[in-house]
Amino acid sequence: MFFKINLNLKSGRKTANLFVVGSVCAVLLGSSSCSFLTKRGDRDFAFHLEAVGTLAGKHREIGEPYGIAVKQGQVYVSDGERGKIMKIDAAGTVTELFSDLSTPSAIAFDADGRLIVADTGSNTIKAFGEDGSVSVIAGVQGRRGFQDGEASAALFNGPIGVAVAADGAIVVADTYNDRVRIIRDGKVSTLAGSTKGFADGAATVARFDTPLGLAVLPENRILVADSGNGRIRVIDPEGAVSTLAGSGELDVVDGTLASAAFYRPSAIAVGPGGTLFITDGNAVRGIGLRSFPFVETISSVRRGLADGPAFSARFERPSGLAVADNGTLIVADSENQLVRFFGGPSRPITAAQVAELRYSADEFRALAPGRWPFDPPLAKREIAGTLGEIRGDLRPQNGKRVWFHNGLDIAGGYGETVRFVRSESVLDPHAVENVGTPRELVRLPTMGYIHIRLGRDSGDRFFNDTPFQAVVDAATRKPIDIRVPRGTRFNAGDPIGTLNALNHVHLIAGRTGAEINALAALDLPGVSDGIAPVIEGVRLFDAEWGEIETGSAAKRNILNGPTRVVVRAYDRVDGNSERRRLGLYRLGYQLFKDGTPLGQPEWTISFDRMPANEAVKFVYASGSRSGYTPDTVFDYIVTNRVNADGFRVDRFDAAKLENGLYTLRVFAADYFGNTAQKDINFEVKK
Numbered sequence: 001m002f003f004k005i006n007l008n009l010k011s012g013r014k015t016a017n018l019f020v021v022g023s024v025c026a027v028l029l030g031s032s033s034c035s036f037l038t039k040r041g042d043r044d045f046a047f048h049l050e051a052v053g054t055l056a057g058k059h060r061e062i063g064e065p066y067g068i069a070v071k072q073g074q075v076y077v078s079d080g081e082r083g084k085i086m087k088i089d090a091a092g093t094v095t096e097l098f099s100d101l102s103t104p105s106a107i108a109f110d111a112d113g114r115l116i117v118a119d120t121g122s123n124t125i126k127a128f129g130e131d132g133s134v135s136v137i138a139g140v141q142g143r144r145g146f147q148d149g150e151a152s153a154a155l156f157n158g159p160i161g162v163a164v165a166a167d168g169a170i171v172v173a174d175t176y177n178d179r180v181r182i183i184r185d186g187k188v189s190t191l192a193g194s195t196k197g198f199a200d201g202a203a204t205v206a207r208f209d210t211p212l213g214l215a216v217l218p219e220n221r222i223l224v225a226d227s228g229n230g231r232i233r234v235i236d237p238e239g240a241v242s243t244l245a246g247s248g249e250l251d252v253v254d255g256t257l258a259s260a261a262f263y264r265p266s267a268i269a270v271g272p273g274g275t276l277f278i279t280d281g282n283a284v285r286g287i288g289l290r291s292f293p294f295v296e297t298i299s300s301v302r303r304g305l306a307d308g309p310a311f312s313a314r315f316e317r318p319s320g321l322a323v324a325d326n327g328t329l330i331v332a333d334s335e336n337q338l339v340r341f342f343g344g345p346s347r348p349i350t351a352a353q354v355a356e357l358r359y360s361a362d363e364f365r366a367l368a369p370g371r372w373p374f375d376p377p378l379a380k381r382e383i384a385g386t387l388g389e390i391r392g393d394l395r396p397q398n399g400k401r402v403w404f405h406n407g408l409d410i411a412g413g414y415g416e417t418v419r420f421v422r423s424e425s426v427l428d429p430h431a432v433e434n435v436g437t438p439r440e441l442v443r444l445p446t447m448g449y450i451h452i453r454l455g456r457d458s459g460d461r462f463f464n465d466t467p468f469q470a471v472v473d474a475a476t477r478k479p480i481d482i483r484v485p486r487g488t489r490f491n492a493g494d495p496i497g498t499l500n501a502l503n504h505v506h507l508i509a510g511r512t513g514a515e516i517n518a519l520a521a522l523d524l525p526g527v528s529d530g531i532a533p534v535i536e537g538v539r540l541f542d543a544e545w546g547e548i549e550t551g552s553a554a555k556r557n558i559l560n561g562p563t564r565v566v567v568r569a570y571d572r573v574d575g576n577s578e579r580r581r582l583g584l585y586r587l588g589y590q591l592f593k594d595g596t597p598l599g600q601p602e603w604t605i606s607f608d609r610m611p612a613n614e615a616v617k618f619v620y621a622s623g624s625r626s627g628y629t630p631d632t633v634f635d636y637i638v639t640n641r642v643n644a645d646g647f648r649v650d651r652f653d654a655a656k657l658e659n660g661l662y663t664l665r666v667f668a669a670d671y672f673g674n675t676a677q678k679d680i681n682f683e684v685k686k
Contacts, residue, residue, distance in 0.1 A: 049286075049298050052313035053347035055330070057338035060357060061094040062086065064427050064445065065332035065339050067107035067162075068267075068320035069115065075322070075330055077339055078104035078117060080427050080486070081445060085115065085128060088339060092347070098128050103425055103487035105160040106173075106213065106267070106320065116170055118162045121425060121487025125159060125172055125183065137170065138183045144485075146177045154188035156181070158485030160429060161267075163214040163222070171222055173211040175429060176469060176485045180211060180224060180235060191222070192239045196471060196481070198229045198248065203239025210483070212429055213267035213279070213321075225265035225278065227429065232265060232278065232287075245287060245295055252283055252301045260295035264430060269321035269329070277329055279318040284331060284342075298342070303513050304612075305336045307348035315340070316513040317428065334427070335512045351645075361520035361608065364446070364509065368422035370523025371492060373449070373505050374412055375419065380526035382580070383573045384504045385409030386671075387517045388607030389583035390620045390634065391627040402620075403613050405583070405627065407448065407508040408518035412499050415458030421507070421522065422447060423491045426484050428512075432468070435482045438502055442484060448508030452497040454482050463495060515610035517585065519671040529573045529672040533584055536568040538666055538680050543651060550680065556661065557682040559654035565589060565639045566621045569668040569676065570632065581632040583607070585671040589638055591652065592663040601667055605636060609644035618647045638666055657684045 055075065057065065063081030070076070075088040076097075083101040086094050102121030110116055115128040116137070124139035138151035145155035159181075161173025170183040171191065179193030190203070197207035209228025216222060222235040223244070231246030245257040246265075253261035263281035270276060275288035282303040287295050300306070304314035320332030329342040337357060338349070359367075371377035385405055392402035412418070424444040432454060434440050441450040453460065455468030460478055462470060467488045471481040490496075499505060509518040519527075540548040540557065541564040550557050570581040588603035605619055619642050621635040639651050652664075662682050669675040 049289075049310050049329070049342050051309055052299065052307050052340055052342055054307055054349040054353075055339045055341050055347065056088045056092045056094050057333075057336075058092075058349060058353045058357065060337065062337050062339065064334050064337065066105050066319045066334055066427075067117070068322040068330050068332045068339070069107045069109055070322045070324045070330065071109050071113075073324075075324075075339065076107060076115060077320070077332060078107050080104055080120070080334075081425075083121075085117065098134065101126075103427065105486065106162045108162050108164045110164045110170070111168055116162050116164060118159045118172065120158050120160055120175075120485070121489070123156045123158065125156070125162065125170065138172075138188050146174070146179075148181075148189050149187065151183055151186050151188050154181075158487060160212050160486060161214040161225070163216045165216050165220050165222075166218075167220065169220075171214050171216065173214050173224065175210055175212060176483060178208045178211065180208070180214070180222065192235045192241050196228075198226075198231070200233075200242050201240065203235075203241070206235075206239075206241035208233070210429060213265070215268040215270050215276075217270065217274075223268045223270070223276070225268050227264045227266055230262040230265065232262070232268065232276075252281055252285075252297060254285075254296045255294070257287070257293045257295060262295075266317075266319050266429070267321045267332075269323050271323045271329070272327060277321055277323070279315075279321055279331065282315050282317060284315065284318060284321075284329075305333075305338075305349070305354055305513070307340070310342060316511075335514075337511075358514050358609075359510070359516070361516050364516055364521040365523050367446070368492060370525050371419075371421055372524060373410060373418050373421050373496075373507060374416060375493075377419070377493065378525040380524075380575060382411040382576050383408065383519075383527070383582065384411045384580065385506070385627070386519060386571075386583045386585075386607070387515065387610060388585075388619070389626055390616060390624045393625040393629050394617070394620055394622055395625060396622060398625075402616050402624075404611065404616055404619075405506075406515050406610050407450070407506045408522070409504045409506050411504045414499055414501060414503055416499050418449065418452050418496045418499060418505050420444075420447070420449075420490045420492055420494050420496055423489075425490070426486055426488045429486045431484050431486070432482050435479060438500055440482075440500070441506075442496065443508070443512065444490070446509070446511055448506075448512075449496055450506035450508070451500055451502045451504060453500055454484075454497040457498050463497075466495075468497075510609075517608050517671065519585075520608060527573070528575075529571075529670055529674060531572045531574060532674040533569055533571040533668040533670055533676040535666065535668050535676045535678045536570075538568075538664075538678055539566045540564070540680070540682075541566065557680065558685055559682045560684060560686055561655050562651040562653045563639070564637060564651050565664065565666060567636045567638045567666050567668060567678075568634065569636060570634055571668075571670045573670075581626070581634070582670075583626075583634055584636065584668050586669050587636050587638045588667045589652075590665045590667070591657075592665065593657075593660055595663070601665075603667075603669075604638055604641050604650070606643040611642050611644055611647060615642045615647035618642050618649065636668075654682070654684050655686070659684050659686055 067078040085098040147155040157176040160175040178196040192203040199207040213225035224233040249261040251261040267279045306314040316335035319334040389405040455466035509521040510516040543562040587605040590601040591598040626632040664680040
């Protein structure tokens with residue numbers, strides 16, 4: 001098919017020949033159950049896992065690639081966002097085959113060449129023939145529930161995973177019913193699973209939590225990506241369930257089958273000889289790549305978008321996997337809107353192509369009419385926080401985690417109803433997080449909403465007809481889990497829930513991993529800012545963070561080496577209370593000699609988009625704090641370079657300047673174009 005296959009697994013950390021190991025599952029399932037993992041000496045089955053490239057999607061051809069299947073040298077992909085099925089040839093050309101689906105998810109071919117699709121949003125399983133025919137195999141269009149029996153009357157609840165067994169039966173991950181179902185001879189039955197939870201055992205005893213991807217093994221054993229439990233499970237033909245891998249800790253940790261941890265496994269593919277590949281959180285992982293049972297991560301675990309060497313390649317919620325006949329591993333990189341492959345390093349995505357994929361703030365703003373997340377929709381509210389502000393306390397004695405604020409806080413009243421600001425369908429199977437905490441949230445494709453009691457009022461009573469599905473504690477009657485199925489549609493103005501005790505909604509604008517400053521990306525009626533930022537002070541430090549004493553305006557500072565500049569500043573917005581301190585949009589500096597500028601202003605820190613969280617300590621100096629502290633201090637290291645594309649330490653080097661009198665002018669600007677500046681005079685004397 002696509003690319004030449006190498007024979008070795010290599011990375012910057014390890015080199016290993018690929019052997020498929022019969023003992024991988026024997027540890028947990030017994031040797032008699034492990035015939036699907038058989039050691040092979042034929043090195044033609046080795047995978048080329050050295051590098052990652054991009055096959056398709058570089059020009060926004062795909063909204064949300066999810067399911068992947070391969071047939072006769074062609075890659076087929078479901079587009080959950082646009083409701084389509086597409087075909088990709090070896091050159092990466094994308095052709096639309098079918099449309100008008102409702103959030104299609106996993107796909108698989110049956111023996112007759114039909115493409116089987118889990119049409120999640122319509123709660124049905126559909127078949128697409130080579131002749132263009134479309135039929136509903138099971139489920140009732142648009143009706144959610146649980147019912148076995150005749151396929152035409154059977155009910156599903158957001159089915160996401162599908163696979164086809166050797167005998168032609170279609171296996172379905174009935175995701176939000178927490179069951180694995182089977183379609184055979186026009187009837188639907190439950191193969192395994194009961195209520196949400198975790199339990200191995202017989203079919204009616206076993207329990208799953210949000211099962212997603214499926215794969216069929218020889219002898220009709222079924223592999224299940226049990227996402228909510230962070231485990232890989234196996235169902236035998238009688239429905240008995242056992243755990244193949246995963247400790248149950250929700251994390252990405254390599255190790256033996258029992259000790260390894262998975263975060264949210266979502267798809268499984270079986271390679272030649274029985275090697276297994278799993279998408280998990282933001283990573284791709286493998287089992288069976290060594291001569292002993294081991295789970296290992298074959299990509300970076302960091303979210304993002306990067307081709308190149310596999311160990312540093314980055315993904316964003318990969319959701320689908322398929323293995324081509326020659327061993328090329330194809331990945332649906334859902335949040336990055338790309339189809340990618342292990343088999344590079346050919347076809348890497350370039351920085352320019354990444355920029356083309358991302359919506360600009362103007363494009364994003366034009367996607368939907370403006371409104372506030374409360375009623376009345378055009379009534380202006382107070383802005384309580386902006387993208388890029390530090391959260392946490394960076395004073396040395398604190399020692400706790402700090403991070404960037406990734407959205408826009410809009411103040412409201414306790415218990416006030418929060419509403420969606422634009423119409424979207426849920427794509428992430430785990431769109432709800434942090435239930436019962438102050439950070440309870442729901443994430444849609446381009447918007448996120450945090451600090452909300454989802455689907456309920458201030459007394460934790462659920463709204464009538466809410467699409468949020470709750471698991472309620474029998475004793476306290478409080479929700480212990482809330483889910484909103486993939487494919488659920490919300491319209492602008494629909495209620496999300498009510499504000500909790502933090503008294504504001506945190507809006508995230510932009511796709512996960514490509515967040516945009518919401519002040520620029522959202523049309524918020526009536527918002528304005530005619531107030532310039534406030535620069536409270538400027539401090540100078542040497543390269544080792546020794547503070548340089550600054551003199552009065554009449555007494556010049558003597559500089560003769562690399563110098564760091566720290567600016568204490570904050571912003572305000574029209575209509576905000578005076579106590580409200582907001583972060584800046586961008587900062588920079590400029591040098592002058594005898595009043596003449598030495599070049600243009602250098603804008604060194606920018607928050608038009610979300611930088612990597614690792615950059616927090618490159619933006620903020622020790623002592624900075626906000627969000628969970630009684631006071632707010634923003635000390636910006638204005639000589640460092642930080643934006644959405646990267647970050648690095650920098651300084652201006654006075655030693656490179658000629659002797660003489662200079663002025664350092666620092667700038668602090670807000671999104672609306674208001675700019676404050678402050679001058680520091682210094683002398684270079686060598």
